[in-house]
Amino acid sequence: MMFLYIYIVLLLEMPAVLGVSLDQGQKALIKTEGKTVYLPCKVTGQSYIHWYQMKDGEAPSRLLYISQRGDVTRDTNNPQANDFTVDKTKLYDLKLSDTQKSHAAAYFCAYWDSSSHMGNWIKRFGSGTRLVVTDPKKEIVTVPELTGYRPSKKNTDIHGKQTMLCHASGMVPDFVTFKWQEKSGAGQWTDVSEENVLEQRKESPAVTVTSMMIVDKNMAENKDYQCIVTHEGNTENPSKSLEMKKENSKPAKESKNDAQNPTCSPSTEETIKKQISGDSEQIPSMFLFVYAYGVLLMKNGLFFCIVSMFQLKRKAGKKDKSSET
Structure with missing residues:
Protein backbone atom coordinates (compact mmCIF):
# COMPACT_ATOMS: atom_id res chain seq x y z
CA MET A 1 0.00 0.00 0.00
CA ASP A 135 -28.50 26.07 -1.30
CA PRO A 136 -29.16 29.58 -2.71
CA LYS A 137 -30.04 31.08 0.70
CA LYS A 138 -27.51 29.23 2.81
CA GLU A 139 -24.33 30.81 4.16
CA ILE A 140 -21.63 29.30 2.01
CA VAL A 141 -18.36 30.20 3.76
CA THR A 142 -17.34 29.59 7.37
CA VAL A 143 -13.85 30.65 8.37
CA PRO A 144 -11.66 28.12 10.20
CA GLU A 145 -11.02 28.14 13.92
CA LEU A 146 -7.28 27.95 14.58
CA THR A 147 -5.63 26.34 17.58
CA GLY A 148 -1.87 26.18 18.13
CA TYR A 149 0.17 23.95 20.45
CA ARG A 150 3.71 24.80 21.42
CA PRO A 151 5.74 21.78 22.62
CA SER A 152 6.13 20.99 26.29
CA LYS A 153 9.67 20.62 27.66
CA LYS A 154 8.88 16.99 28.52
CA ASN A 155 7.86 16.16 24.92
CA THR A 156 11.39 15.82 23.51
CA ASP A 157 12.66 12.72 21.71
CA ILE A 158 16.13 11.18 22.06
CA HIS A 159 17.37 13.31 19.14
CA GLY A 160 16.34 16.58 20.78
CA LYS A 161 13.34 17.15 18.49
CA GLN A 162 9.95 18.60 19.41
CA THR A 163 6.65 19.03 17.56
CA MET A 164 4.50 22.13 17.10
CA LEU A 165 0.88 21.69 16.07
CA CYS A 166 -1.57 23.92 14.22
CA HIS A 167 -5.23 22.82 14.02
CA ALA A 168 -7.84 24.20 11.60
CA SER A 169 -11.45 23.17 12.21
CA GLY A 170 -15.06 24.18 11.58
CA MET A 171 -14.42 25.58 8.09
CA VAL A 172 -16.73 25.42 5.08
CA PRO A 173 -15.54 24.33 2.59
CA ASP A 174 -13.18 22.05 4.53
CA PHE A 175 -10.03 22.58 2.44
CA VAL A 176 -7.05 24.42 3.90
CA THR A 177 -3.33 24.66 3.22
CA PHE A 178 -0.64 25.42 5.80
CA LYS A 179 2.61 27.35 5.79
CA TRP A 180 5.00 27.72 8.75
CA GLN A 181 7.29 30.70 9.31
CA GLU A 182 9.94 31.55 11.90
CA LYS A 183 10.98 34.99 13.10
CA SER A 184 14.63 35.96 12.73
CA GLY A 185 16.61 38.06 15.18
CA ALA A 186 15.90 41.09 12.99
CA GLY A 187 12.15 40.50 13.30
CA GLN A 188 11.64 39.22 9.74
CA TRP A 189 9.41 36.21 8.98
CA THR A 190 10.94 33.48 6.79
CA ASP A 191 9.39 30.26 5.50
CA VAL A 192 10.20 26.95 7.21
CA SER A 193 11.28 24.04 5.00
CA GLU A 194 8.42 21.66 4.19
CA GLU A 195 10.72 18.67 4.73
CA ASN A 196 9.96 18.77 8.46
CA VAL A 197 6.22 19.38 8.10
CA LEU A 198 3.52 16.70 8.00
CA GLU A 199 -0.27 16.93 7.76
CA GLN A 200 -3.10 14.85 9.19
CA ARG A 201 -6.82 15.03 8.41
CA LYS A 202 -9.56 13.84 10.77
CA GLU A 203 -13.05 13.43 9.28
CA SER A 204 -15.23 12.82 12.33
CA PRO A 205 -17.01 14.01 14.36
CA ALA A 206 -16.03 17.17 12.44
CA VAL A 207 -13.31 17.81 9.90
CA THR A 208 -10.06 18.90 11.56
CA VAL A 209 -6.84 19.35 9.64
CA THR A 210 -3.60 19.38 11.64
CA SER A 211 -0.17 20.53 10.48
CA MET A 212 2.77 19.15 12.48
CA MET A 213 6.20 20.81 12.36
CA ILE A 214 9.22 18.99 13.85
CA VAL A 215 11.89 21.39 15.12
CA ASP A 216 15.05 21.30 17.20
CA LYS A 217 14.39 21.71 20.94
CA ASN A 218 16.63 24.78 21.29
CA MET A 219 15.00 26.52 18.32
CA ALA A 220 11.52 25.72 19.65
CA GLU A 221 12.36 27.32 23.01
CA ASN A 222 14.08 30.43 21.65
CA LYS A 223 12.21 31.39 18.48
CA ASP A 224 8.78 32.71 17.62
CA TYR A 225 6.80 30.84 14.96
CA GLN A 226 3.58 31.44 13.10
CA CYS A 227 1.22 29.14 11.25
CA ILE A 228 -0.49 30.62 8.17
CA VAL A 229 -3.66 28.86 7.04
CA THR A 230 -5.13 29.53 3.60
CA HIS A 231 -8.83 28.67 3.33
CA GLU A 232 -9.54 27.37 -0.17
CA GLY A 233 -12.79 28.73 -1.61
CA ASN A 234 -12.79 31.81 0.63
CA THR A 235 -12.25 34.73 -1.75
CA GLU A 236 -12.76 37.59 0.74
CA ASN A 237 -10.42 36.60 3.58
CA PRO A 238 -8.54 33.50 2.44
CA SER A 239 -5.64 33.61 4.92
CA LYS A 240 -5.44 33.53 8.69
CA SER A 241 -2.34 33.44 10.87
CA LEU A 242 -1.64 32.22 14.38
CA GLU A 243 1.56 33.42 16.03
CA MET A 244 3.10 31.09 18.58
CA LYS A 245 5.54 33.02 20.72
CA LYS A 246 8.24 31.56 22.92
CA GLU A 247 7.32 31.20 26.57
CA ASN A 248 8.78 34.50 27.71
CA SER A 249 6.86 36.50 25.09
CA LYS A 250 3.41 38.08 25.17
CA PRO A 251 0.32 35.95 24.40
CA ALA A 252 -0.58 35.28 20.77
CA LYS A 253 -2.87 37.75 19.02
CA GLU A 254 -4.16 38.32 15.52
CA SER A 255 -2.08 40.52 13.26
CA LYS A 256 -3.92 43.61 12.01
CA ASN A 257 -1.15 45.28 10.00
CA ASP A 258 -0.60 44.25 6.37
CA ALA A 259 2.86 45.82 6.37
CA GLN A 260 3.98 43.56 9.17
CA ASN A 261 2.28 40.46 7.82
CA PRO A 262 1.94 40.81 4.03
CA THR A 263 0.88 37.18 3.50
CA CYS A 264 -2.39 37.52 5.43
CA SER A 265 -5.47 39.60 4.73
CA PRO A 266 -6.98 41.58 7.63
CA SER A 267 -9.96 39.74 9.08
CA THR A 268 -13.45 41.21 9.31
CA GLU A 269 -14.82 38.18 11.12
CA GLU A 270 -14.08 36.91 14.59
CA THR A 271 -11.83 33.84 14.54
CA ILE A 272 -11.16 31.97 17.78
CA LYS A 273 -7.45 31.45 18.26
CA LYS A 274 -5.66 29.73 21.10
CA GLN A 275 -2.04 29.16 21.97
CA ILE A 276 -1.59 26.28 24.38
CA SER A 277 1.60 25.26 26.14
CA GLY A 278 2.14 22.90 29.03
CA ASP A 279 2.14 19.26 30.00
CA SER A 280 -1.60 18.61 30.47
CA GLU A 281 -2.50 20.51 27.32
CA GLN A 282 0.00 18.56 25.24
CA ILE A 283 -1.61 15.13 25.76
CA PRO A 284 -3.37 15.10 22.33
CA SER A 285 -0.12 16.06 20.62
CA MET A 286 1.82 13.01 21.82
CA PHE A 287 0.12 10.63 19.41
CA LEU A 288 0.59 13.08 16.54
CA PHE A 289 4.26 13.50 17.41
CA VAL A 290 4.83 9.73 17.38
CA TYR A 291 2.89 9.47 14.11
CA ALA A 292 4.85 12.30 12.48
CA TYR A 293 8.21 10.99 13.59
CA GLY A 294 7.29 7.46 12.49
CA VAL A 295 6.41 8.69 9.00
CA LEU A 296 9.74 10.48 8.71
CA LEU A 297 11.60 7.34 9.81
CA MET A 298 9.64 5.30 7.26
CA LYS A 299 10.58 7.71 4.49
CA ASN A 300 14.26 7.53 5.46
CA GLY A 301 14.12 3.72 5.67
CA LEU A 302 12.51 3.45 2.23
CA PHE A 303 15.20 5.70 0.74
CA PHE A 304 17.93 3.60 2.39
CA CYS A 305 16.44 0.36 0.98
CA ILE A 306 16.27 1.77 -2.56
CA VAL A 307 19.88 3.00 -2.44
CA SER A 308 21.04 -0.36 -1.02
CA MET A 309 19.30 -2.25 -3.84
CA PHE A 310 21.06 -0.14 -6.49
CA GLN A 311 24.41 -0.67 -4.78
CA LEU A 312 23.90 -4.45 -4.63
CA LYS A 313 22.94 -4.57 -8.31
CA ARG A 314 26.04 -2.56 -9.20
CA LYS A 315 28.30 -4.91 -7.22
CA ALA A 316 26.66 -7.96 -8.80
CA GLY A 317 27.25 -6.50 -12.26
CA LYS A 318 30.92 -5.90 -11.52
CA LYS A 319 31.36 -9.48 -10.29
CA ASP A 320 29.78 -10.87 -13.46
CA LYS A 321 32.15 -8.84 -15.64
CA SER A 322 35.19 -9.90 -13.64
CA SER A 323 34.19 -13.57 -13.88
CA GLU A 324 33.87 -13.30 -17.65
CA THR A 325 37.38 -11.94 -17.97
Missing part, protein backbone atom coordinates in the same frame (compact mmCIF):
# COMPACT_ATOMS: atom_id res chain seq x y z
CA MET A 2 2.84 2.40 0.79
CA PHE A 3 4.45 1.80 -2.62
CA LEU A 4 1.09 2.37 -4.35
CA TYR A 5 0.67 5.67 -2.51
CA ILE A 6 4.17 6.81 -3.47
CA TYR A 7 3.51 5.88 -7.11
CA ILE A 8 0.28 7.94 -7.20
CA VAL A 9 2.04 10.94 -5.64
CA LEU A 10 4.78 10.73 -8.25
CA LEU A 11 2.19 10.68 -11.04
CA LEU A 12 0.60 13.83 -9.64
CA GLU A 13 3.79 15.75 -8.98
CA MET A 14 6.39 14.70 -11.58
CA PRO A 15 6.69 17.24 -14.42
CA ALA A 16 6.48 15.99 -17.98
CA VAL A 17 9.72 15.79 -19.93
CA LEU A 18 8.07 17.08 -23.13
CA GLY A 19 7.12 20.37 -21.48
CA VAL A 20 3.38 19.78 -20.96
CA SER A 21 2.13 20.98 -17.57
CA LEU A 22 -1.29 21.44 -15.93
CA ASP A 23 -2.43 24.17 -13.55
CA GLN A 24 -5.95 23.96 -12.11
CA GLY A 25 -5.72 27.06 -9.94
CA GLN A 26 -8.05 27.07 -6.92
CA LYS A 27 -8.40 23.83 -4.98
CA ALA A 28 -12.03 24.55 -4.11
CA LEU A 29 -14.91 26.45 -5.72
CA ILE A 30 -18.26 27.24 -4.10
CA LYS A 31 -21.41 27.71 -6.18
CA THR A 32 -25.10 27.84 -5.37
CA GLU A 33 -27.58 25.67 -7.25
CA GLY A 34 -28.54 26.93 -10.70
CA LYS A 35 -25.40 29.01 -11.21
CA THR A 36 -22.73 28.65 -13.90
CA VAL A 37 -19.28 27.48 -12.88
CA TYR A 38 -16.01 27.32 -14.81
CA LEU A 39 -13.46 24.68 -13.80
CA PRO A 40 -10.07 25.91 -15.01
CA CYS A 41 -7.24 23.89 -16.50
CA LYS A 42 -4.33 25.95 -17.79
CA VAL A 43 -2.27 23.82 -20.16
CA THR A 44 1.31 24.56 -21.17
CA GLY A 45 2.23 22.67 -24.32
CA GLN A 46 0.02 20.64 -26.66
CA SER A 47 -1.80 17.43 -25.84
CA TYR A 48 -5.22 15.81 -25.66
CA ILE A 49 -6.79 16.83 -22.34
CA HIS A 50 -9.11 14.51 -20.39
CA TRP A 51 -11.54 15.61 -17.67
CA TYR A 52 -12.41 13.31 -14.76
CA GLN A 53 -15.11 13.57 -12.10
CA MET A 54 -14.55 11.91 -8.71
CA LYS A 55 -17.43 11.89 -6.22
CA ASP A 56 -16.94 11.00 -2.56
CA GLY A 57 -16.49 7.26 -2.10
CA GLU A 58 -16.34 6.57 -5.84
CA ALA A 59 -13.60 5.95 -8.37
CA PRO A 60 -12.73 8.68 -10.91
CA SER A 61 -14.99 8.65 -13.98
CA ARG A 62 -14.05 10.37 -17.25
CA LEU A 63 -16.44 13.03 -18.50
CA LEU A 64 -14.88 13.90 -21.83
CA TYR A 65 -11.63 14.62 -23.66
CA ILE A 66 -10.56 17.55 -25.80
CA SER A 67 -8.34 17.37 -28.87
CA GLN A 68 -5.64 19.91 -29.67
CA ARG A 69 -8.05 21.51 -32.18
CA GLY A 70 -10.78 21.85 -29.56
CA ASP A 71 -12.97 18.91 -30.62
CA VAL A 72 -14.89 17.45 -27.66
CA THR A 73 -15.68 13.75 -27.25
CA ARG A 74 -17.91 12.80 -24.31
CA ASP A 75 -17.63 9.55 -22.41
CA THR A 76 -20.92 7.64 -22.57
CA ASN A 77 -20.08 5.75 -19.36
CA ASN A 78 -20.61 8.89 -17.25
CA PRO A 79 -24.33 9.83 -16.96
CA GLN A 80 -23.48 13.50 -16.29
CA ALA A 81 -21.11 13.95 -19.24
CA ASN A 82 -23.72 15.86 -21.28
CA ASP A 83 -24.10 18.44 -18.49
CA PHE A 84 -20.63 19.80 -19.25
CA THR A 85 -19.29 21.81 -22.14
CA VAL A 86 -15.93 23.39 -22.94
CA ASP A 87 -15.28 27.12 -22.76
CA LYS A 88 -14.28 28.12 -26.30
CA THR A 89 -12.40 31.22 -25.09
CA LYS A 90 -10.19 29.04 -22.87
CA LEU A 91 -9.71 25.83 -24.78
CA TYR A 92 -9.46 23.35 -21.89
CA ASP A 93 -11.69 24.92 -19.20
CA LEU A 94 -14.77 22.92 -18.23
CA LYS A 95 -18.12 24.77 -18.11
CA LEU A 96 -21.21 23.73 -16.10
CA SER A 97 -24.21 25.96 -16.84
CA ASP A 98 -26.83 24.61 -14.41
CA THR A 99 -25.04 23.53 -11.25
CA GLN A 100 -26.87 20.98 -9.09
CA LYS A 101 -25.96 19.29 -5.81
CA SER A 102 -25.40 16.06 -7.73
CA HIS A 103 -22.45 17.77 -9.43
CA ALA A 104 -20.57 18.19 -6.14
CA ALA A 105 -17.27 16.35 -6.67
CA ALA A 106 -13.57 16.78 -7.33
CA TYR A 107 -12.61 17.45 -10.96
CA PHE A 108 -9.25 16.62 -12.50
CA CYS A 109 -7.81 17.40 -15.90
CA ALA A 110 -5.20 14.97 -17.22
CA TYR A 111 -3.14 13.99 -20.26
CA TRP A 112 -1.17 11.01 -21.54
CA ASP A 113 2.61 11.35 -21.23
CA SER A 114 4.76 9.16 -23.50
CA SER A 115 8.09 10.59 -22.35
CA SER A 116 8.77 7.92 -19.73
CA HIS A 117 12.30 6.50 -19.97
CA MET A 118 10.74 3.03 -19.82
CA GLY A 119 8.69 3.69 -22.95
CA ASN A 120 5.34 3.43 -21.16
CA TRP A 121 2.40 5.80 -21.49
CA ILE A 122 1.54 7.44 -18.15
CA LYS A 123 -1.57 9.49 -17.46
CA ARG A 124 -0.65 12.59 -15.47
CA PHE A 125 -3.26 14.49 -13.47
CA GLY A 126 -3.61 18.09 -12.34
CA SER A 127 -3.95 18.97 -8.67
CA GLY A 128 -7.77 18.90 -8.89
CA THR A 129 -10.56 21.32 -7.99
CA ARG A 130 -13.29 20.50 -5.45
CA LEU A 131 -16.74 21.84 -6.42
CA VAL A 132 -18.98 22.57 -3.40
CA VAL A 133 -22.67 23.15 -4.23
CA THR A 134 -24.91 24.89 -1.67
Whole structure:
Protein backbone atom coordinates (compact mmCIF):
# COMPACT_ATOMS: atom_id res chain seq x y z
CA MET A 1 0.00 0.00 0.00
CA MET A 2 2.84 2.40 0.79
CA PHE A 3 4.45 1.80 -2.62
CA LEU A 4 1.09 2.37 -4.35
CA TYR A 5 0.67 5.67 -2.51
CA ILE A 6 4.17 6.81 -3.47
CA TYR A 7 3.51 5.88 -7.11
CA ILE A 8 0.28 7.94 -7.20
CA VAL A 9 2.04 10.94 -5.64
CA LEU A 10 4.78 10.73 -8.25
CA LEU A 11 2.19 10.68 -11.04
CA LEU A 12 0.60 13.83 -9.64
CA GLU A 13 3.79 15.75 -8.98
CA MET A 14 6.39 14.70 -11.58
CA PRO A 15 6.69 17.24 -14.42
CA ALA A 16 6.48 15.99 -17.98
CA VAL A 17 9.72 15.79 -19.93
CA LEU A 18 8.07 17.08 -23.13
CA GLY A 19 7.12 20.37 -21.48
CA VAL A 20 3.38 19.78 -20.96
CA SER A 21 2.13 20.98 -17.57
CA LEU A 22 -1.29 21.44 -15.93
CA ASP A 23 -2.43 24.17 -13.55
CA GLN A 24 -5.95 23.96 -12.11
CA GLY A 25 -5.72 27.06 -9.94
CA GLN A 26 -8.05 27.07 -6.92
CA LYS A 27 -8.40 23.83 -4.98
CA ALA A 28 -12.03 24.55 -4.11
CA LEU A 29 -14.91 26.45 -5.72
CA ILE A 30 -18.26 27.24 -4.10
CA LYS A 31 -21.41 27.71 -6.18
CA THR A 32 -25.10 27.84 -5.37
CA GLU A 33 -27.58 25.67 -7.25
CA GLY A 34 -28.54 26.93 -10.70
CA LYS A 35 -25.40 29.01 -11.21
CA THR A 36 -22.73 28.65 -13.90
CA VAL A 37 -19.28 27.48 -12.88
CA TYR A 38 -16.01 27.32 -14.81
CA LEU A 39 -13.46 24.68 -13.80
CA PRO A 40 -10.07 25.91 -15.01
CA CYS A 41 -7.24 23.89 -16.50
CA LYS A 42 -4.33 25.95 -17.79
CA VAL A 43 -2.27 23.82 -20.16
CA THR A 44 1.31 24.56 -21.17
CA GLY A 45 2.23 22.67 -24.32
CA GLN A 46 0.02 20.64 -26.66
CA SER A 47 -1.80 17.43 -25.84
CA TYR A 48 -5.22 15.81 -25.66
CA ILE A 49 -6.79 16.83 -22.34
CA HIS A 50 -9.11 14.51 -20.39
CA TRP A 51 -11.54 15.61 -17.67
CA TYR A 52 -12.41 13.31 -14.76
CA GLN A 53 -15.11 13.57 -12.10
CA MET A 54 -14.55 11.91 -8.71
CA LYS A 55 -17.43 11.89 -6.22
CA ASP A 56 -16.94 11.00 -2.56
CA GLY A 57 -16.49 7.26 -2.10
CA GLU A 58 -16.34 6.57 -5.84
CA ALA A 59 -13.60 5.95 -8.37
CA PRO A 60 -12.73 8.68 -10.91
CA SER A 61 -14.99 8.65 -13.98
CA ARG A 62 -14.05 10.37 -17.25
CA LEU A 63 -16.44 13.03 -18.50
CA LEU A 64 -14.88 13.90 -21.83
CA TYR A 65 -11.63 14.62 -23.66
CA ILE A 66 -10.56 17.55 -25.80
CA SER A 67 -8.34 17.37 -28.87
CA GLN A 68 -5.64 19.91 -29.67
CA ARG A 69 -8.05 21.51 -32.18
CA GLY A 70 -10.78 21.85 -29.56
CA ASP A 71 -12.97 18.91 -30.62
CA VAL A 72 -14.89 17.45 -27.66
CA THR A 73 -15.68 13.75 -27.25
CA ARG A 74 -17.91 12.80 -24.31
CA ASP A 75 -17.63 9.55 -22.41
CA THR A 76 -20.92 7.64 -22.57
CA ASN A 77 -20.08 5.75 -19.36
CA ASN A 78 -20.61 8.89 -17.25
CA PRO A 79 -24.33 9.83 -16.96
CA GLN A 80 -23.48 13.50 -16.29
CA ALA A 81 -21.11 13.95 -19.24
CA ASN A 82 -23.72 15.86 -21.28
CA ASP A 83 -24.10 18.44 -18.49
CA PHE A 84 -20.63 19.80 -19.25
CA THR A 85 -19.29 21.81 -22.14
CA VAL A 86 -15.93 23.39 -22.94
CA ASP A 87 -15.28 27.12 -22.76
CA LYS A 88 -14.28 28.12 -26.30
CA THR A 89 -12.40 31.22 -25.09
CA LYS A 90 -10.19 29.04 -22.87
CA LEU A 91 -9.71 25.83 -24.78
CA TYR A 92 -9.46 23.35 -21.89
CA ASP A 93 -11.69 24.92 -19.20
CA LEU A 94 -14.77 22.92 -18.23
CA LYS A 95 -18.12 24.77 -18.11
CA LEU A 96 -21.21 23.73 -16.10
CA SER A 97 -24.21 25.96 -16.84
CA ASP A 98 -26.83 24.61 -14.41
CA THR A 99 -25.04 23.53 -11.25
CA GLN A 100 -26.87 20.98 -9.09
CA LYS A 101 -25.96 19.29 -5.81
CA SER A 102 -25.40 16.06 -7.73
CA HIS A 103 -22.45 17.77 -9.43
CA ALA A 104 -20.57 18.19 -6.14
CA ALA A 105 -17.27 16.35 -6.67
CA ALA A 106 -13.57 16.78 -7.33
CA TYR A 107 -12.61 17.45 -10.96
CA PHE A 108 -9.25 16.62 -12.50
CA CYS A 109 -7.81 17.40 -15.90
CA ALA A 110 -5.20 14.97 -17.22
CA TYR A 111 -3.14 13.99 -20.26
CA TRP A 112 -1.17 11.01 -21.54
CA ASP A 113 2.61 11.35 -21.23
CA SER A 114 4.76 9.16 -23.50
CA SER A 115 8.09 10.59 -22.35
CA SER A 116 8.77 7.92 -19.73
CA HIS A 117 12.30 6.50 -19.97
CA MET A 118 10.74 3.03 -19.82
CA GLY A 119 8.69 3.69 -22.95
CA ASN A 120 5.34 3.43 -21.16
CA TRP A 121 2.40 5.80 -21.49
CA ILE A 122 1.54 7.44 -18.15
CA LYS A 123 -1.57 9.49 -17.46
CA ARG A 124 -0.65 12.59 -15.47
CA PHE A 125 -3.26 14.49 -13.47
CA GLY A 126 -3.61 18.09 -12.34
CA SER A 127 -3.95 18.97 -8.67
CA GLY A 128 -7.77 18.90 -8.89
CA THR A 129 -10.56 21.32 -7.99
CA ARG A 130 -13.29 20.50 -5.45
CA LEU A 131 -16.74 21.84 -6.42
CA VAL A 132 -18.98 22.57 -3.40
CA VAL A 133 -22.67 23.15 -4.23
CA THR A 134 -24.91 24.89 -1.67
CA ASP A 135 -28.50 26.07 -1.30
CA PRO A 136 -29.16 29.58 -2.71
CA LYS A 137 -30.04 31.08 0.70
CA LYS A 138 -27.51 29.23 2.81
CA GLU A 139 -24.33 30.81 4.16
CA ILE A 140 -21.63 29.30 2.01
CA VAL A 141 -18.36 30.20 3.76
CA THR A 142 -17.34 29.59 7.37
CA VAL A 143 -13.85 30.65 8.37
CA PRO A 144 -11.66 28.12 10.20
CA GLU A 145 -11.02 28.14 13.92
CA LEU A 146 -7.28 27.95 14.58
CA THR A 147 -5.63 26.34 17.58
CA GLY A 148 -1.87 26.18 18.13
CA TYR A 149 0.17 23.95 20.45
CA ARG A 150 3.71 24.80 21.42
CA PRO A 151 5.74 21.78 22.62
CA SER A 152 6.13 20.99 26.29
CA LYS A 153 9.67 20.62 27.66
CA LYS A 154 8.88 16.99 28.52
CA ASN A 155 7.86 16.16 24.92
CA THR A 156 11.39 15.82 23.51
CA ASP A 157 12.66 12.72 21.71
CA ILE A 158 16.13 11.18 22.06
CA HIS A 159 17.37 13.31 19.14
CA GLY A 160 16.34 16.58 20.78
CA LYS A 161 13.34 17.15 18.49
CA GLN A 162 9.95 18.60 19.41
CA THR A 163 6.65 19.03 17.56
CA MET A 164 4.50 22.13 17.10
CA LEU A 165 0.88 21.69 16.07
CA CYS A 166 -1.57 23.92 14.22
CA HIS A 167 -5.23 22.82 14.02
CA ALA A 168 -7.84 24.20 11.60
CA SER A 169 -11.45 23.17 12.21
CA GLY A 170 -15.06 24.18 11.58
CA MET A 171 -14.42 25.58 8.09
CA VAL A 172 -16.73 25.42 5.08
CA PRO A 173 -15.54 24.33 2.59
CA ASP A 174 -13.18 22.05 4.53
CA PHE A 175 -10.03 22.58 2.44
CA VAL A 176 -7.05 24.42 3.90
CA THR A 177 -3.33 24.66 3.22
CA PHE A 178 -0.64 25.42 5.80
CA LYS A 179 2.61 27.35 5.79
CA TRP A 180 5.00 27.72 8.75
CA GLN A 181 7.29 30.70 9.31
CA GLU A 182 9.94 31.55 11.90
CA LYS A 183 10.98 34.99 13.10
CA SER A 184 14.63 35.96 12.73
CA GLY A 185 16.61 38.06 15.18
CA ALA A 186 15.90 41.09 12.99
CA GLY A 187 12.15 40.50 13.30
CA GLN A 188 11.64 39.22 9.74
CA TRP A 189 9.41 36.21 8.98
CA THR A 190 10.94 33.48 6.79
CA ASP A 191 9.39 30.26 5.50
CA VAL A 192 10.20 26.95 7.21
CA SER A 193 11.28 24.04 5.00
CA GLU A 194 8.42 21.66 4.19
CA GLU A 195 10.72 18.67 4.73
CA ASN A 196 9.96 18.77 8.46
CA VAL A 197 6.22 19.38 8.10
CA LEU A 198 3.52 16.70 8.00
CA GLU A 199 -0.27 16.93 7.76
CA GLN A 200 -3.10 14.85 9.19
CA ARG A 201 -6.82 15.03 8.41
CA LYS A 202 -9.56 13.84 10.77
CA GLU A 203 -13.05 13.43 9.28
CA SER A 204 -15.23 12.82 12.33
CA PRO A 205 -17.01 14.01 14.36
CA ALA A 206 -16.03 17.17 12.44
CA VAL A 207 -13.31 17.81 9.90
CA THR A 208 -10.06 18.90 11.56
CA VAL A 209 -6.84 19.35 9.64
CA THR A 210 -3.60 19.38 11.64
CA SER A 211 -0.17 20.53 10.48
CA MET A 212 2.77 19.15 12.48
CA MET A 213 6.20 20.81 12.36
CA ILE A 214 9.22 18.99 13.85
CA VAL A 215 11.89 21.39 15.12
CA ASP A 216 15.05 21.30 17.20
CA LYS A 217 14.39 21.71 20.94
CA ASN A 218 16.63 24.78 21.29
CA MET A 219 15.00 26.52 18.32
CA ALA A 220 11.52 25.72 19.65
CA GLU A 221 12.36 27.32 23.01
CA ASN A 222 14.08 30.43 21.65
CA LYS A 223 12.21 31.39 18.48
CA ASP A 224 8.78 32.71 17.62
CA TYR A 225 6.80 30.84 14.96
CA GLN A 226 3.58 31.44 13.10
CA CYS A 227 1.22 29.14 11.25
CA ILE A 228 -0.49 30.62 8.17
CA VAL A 229 -3.66 28.86 7.04
CA THR A 230 -5.13 29.53 3.60
CA HIS A 231 -8.83 28.67 3.33
CA GLU A 232 -9.54 27.37 -0.17
CA GLY A 233 -12.79 28.73 -1.61
CA ASN A 234 -12.79 31.81 0.63
CA THR A 235 -12.25 34.73 -1.75
CA GLU A 236 -12.76 37.59 0.74
CA ASN A 237 -10.42 36.60 3.58
CA PRO A 238 -8.54 33.50 2.44
CA SER A 239 -5.64 33.61 4.92
CA LYS A 240 -5.44 33.53 8.69
CA SER A 241 -2.34 33.44 10.87
CA LEU A 242 -1.64 32.22 14.38
CA GLU A 243 1.56 33.42 16.03
CA MET A 244 3.10 31.09 18.58
CA LYS A 245 5.54 33.02 20.72
CA LYS A 246 8.24 31.56 22.92
CA GLU A 247 7.32 31.20 26.57
CA ASN A 248 8.78 34.50 27.71
CA SER A 249 6.86 36.50 25.09
CA LYS A 250 3.41 38.08 25.17
CA PRO A 251 0.32 35.95 24.40
CA ALA A 252 -0.58 35.28 20.77
CA LYS A 253 -2.87 37.75 19.02
CA GLU A 254 -4.16 38.32 15.52
CA SER A 255 -2.08 40.52 13.26
CA LYS A 256 -3.92 43.61 12.01
CA ASN A 257 -1.15 45.28 10.00
CA ASP A 258 -0.60 44.25 6.37
CA ALA A 259 2.86 45.82 6.37
CA GLN A 260 3.98 43.56 9.17
CA ASN A 261 2.28 40.46 7.82
CA PRO A 262 1.94 40.81 4.03
CA THR A 263 0.88 37.18 3.50
CA CYS A 264 -2.39 37.52 5.43
CA SER A 265 -5.47 39.60 4.73
CA PRO A 266 -6.98 41.58 7.63
CA SER A 267 -9.96 39.74 9.08
CA THR A 268 -13.45 41.21 9.31
CA GLU A 269 -14.82 38.18 11.12
CA GLU A 270 -14.08 36.91 14.59
CA THR A 271 -11.83 33.84 14.54
CA ILE A 272 -11.16 31.97 17.78
CA LYS A 273 -7.45 31.45 18.26
CA LYS A 274 -5.66 29.73 21.10
CA GLN A 275 -2.04 29.16 21.97
CA ILE A 276 -1.59 26.28 24.38
CA SER A 277 1.60 25.26 26.14
CA GLY A 278 2.14 22.90 29.03
CA ASP A 279 2.14 19.26 30.00
CA SER A 280 -1.60 18.61 30.47
CA GLU A 281 -2.50 20.51 27.32
CA GLN A 282 0.00 18.56 25.24
CA ILE A 283 -1.61 15.13 25.76
CA PRO A 284 -3.37 15.10 22.33
CA SER A 285 -0.12 16.06 20.62
CA MET A 286 1.82 13.01 21.82
CA PHE A 287 0.12 10.63 19.41
CA LEU A 288 0.59 13.08 16.54
CA PHE A 289 4.26 13.50 17.41
CA VAL A 290 4.83 9.73 17.38
CA TYR A 291 2.89 9.47 14.11
CA ALA A 292 4.85 12.30 12.48
CA TYR A 293 8.21 10.99 13.59
CA GLY A 294 7.29 7.46 12.49
CA VAL A 295 6.41 8.69 9.00
CA LEU A 296 9.74 10.48 8.71
CA LEU A 297 11.60 7.34 9.81
CA MET A 298 9.64 5.30 7.26
CA LYS A 299 10.58 7.71 4.49
CA ASN A 300 14.26 7.53 5.46
CA GLY A 301 14.12 3.72 5.67
CA LEU A 302 12.51 3.45 2.23
CA PHE A 303 15.20 5.70 0.74
CA PHE A 304 17.93 3.60 2.39
CA CYS A 305 16.44 0.36 0.98
CA ILE A 306 16.27 1.77 -2.56
CA VAL A 307 19.88 3.00 -2.44
CA SER A 308 21.04 -0.36 -1.02
CA MET A 309 19.30 -2.25 -3.84
CA PHE A 310 21.06 -0.14 -6.49
CA GLN A 311 24.41 -0.67 -4.78
CA LEU A 312 23.90 -4.45 -4.63
CA LYS A 313 22.94 -4.57 -8.31
CA ARG A 314 26.04 -2.56 -9.20
CA LYS A 315 28.30 -4.91 -7.22
CA ALA A 316 26.66 -7.96 -8.80
CA GLY A 317 27.25 -6.50 -12.26
CA LYS A 318 30.92 -5.90 -11.52
CA LYS A 319 31.36 -9.48 -10.29
CA ASP A 320 29.78 -10.87 -13.46
CA LYS A 321 32.15 -8.84 -15.64
CA SER A 322 35.19 -9.90 -13.64
CA SER A 323 34.19 -13.57 -13.88
CA GLU A 324 33.87 -13.30 -17.65
CA THR A 325 37.38 -11.94 -17.97
